[in-house]
Amino acid sequence: MMFFDQDIVRLRAGTRVDRGGNAVPDWSPDAVSRLAITEVSIQPTTATETAAPERTAVVTGWHVQSQPGTDLDIRAADRIEWDGMILEVDGEIARWTDPVEGGIHHVELDLVRATG
Template sequence: MALLIAPHAVTVVTKPTGVNPRGSSETDWSGAQRVTVQGQVEPAASSENRDGRDQVASTYVVRLPPGTTVSFKDRLEWNGMTLEVTGDPRPWSGFRALDHIQLAASRVRG
């Protein structure tokens, strides 16, 4: 991906899975693997919950270098925020210098 459009350090946090003492799988994010890459994060939408709760949901479009390992189960850390990957990350190719993986990520507060 061209450096010109990759101004942000984005950390991909891979979802770890373990087994609790009862044999059920569980997630312990404190032991997650973290890999930082240069990418681009753009705000896409924001909405407020109006059913009596103070809650806002923000969506971002994220572009990462080709070959970055990321799945819908992962999280991203960027600009002091933790974002949940939503949907399948999709490769985009065409003009080699602009190849990337694009995905949507969201953050819900409140």
């Protein structure tokens, strides 16, 4: 049985103009928009460790799912704040269609955190 009792914060970069005149993501605190998202399920998925003489890299992953009937304002370029961590969205956002009523049935996405 899945429980939708966790909350996350969606972080979306603002934009700034670089030296070449191009609009680029701006992750500075004043430029980022924040959106609280409630009642999702977050489950661990992966943990890998790669040891090298100069460092040990650890990649940890989680899977997020919204409640049935709930769409989430999250894009692949966003970041997620959860449990004191800033996590990257890994891949595209899966928006599942309700086969009976149409519209969004639920949303699923994967998150990763790399350290080391």
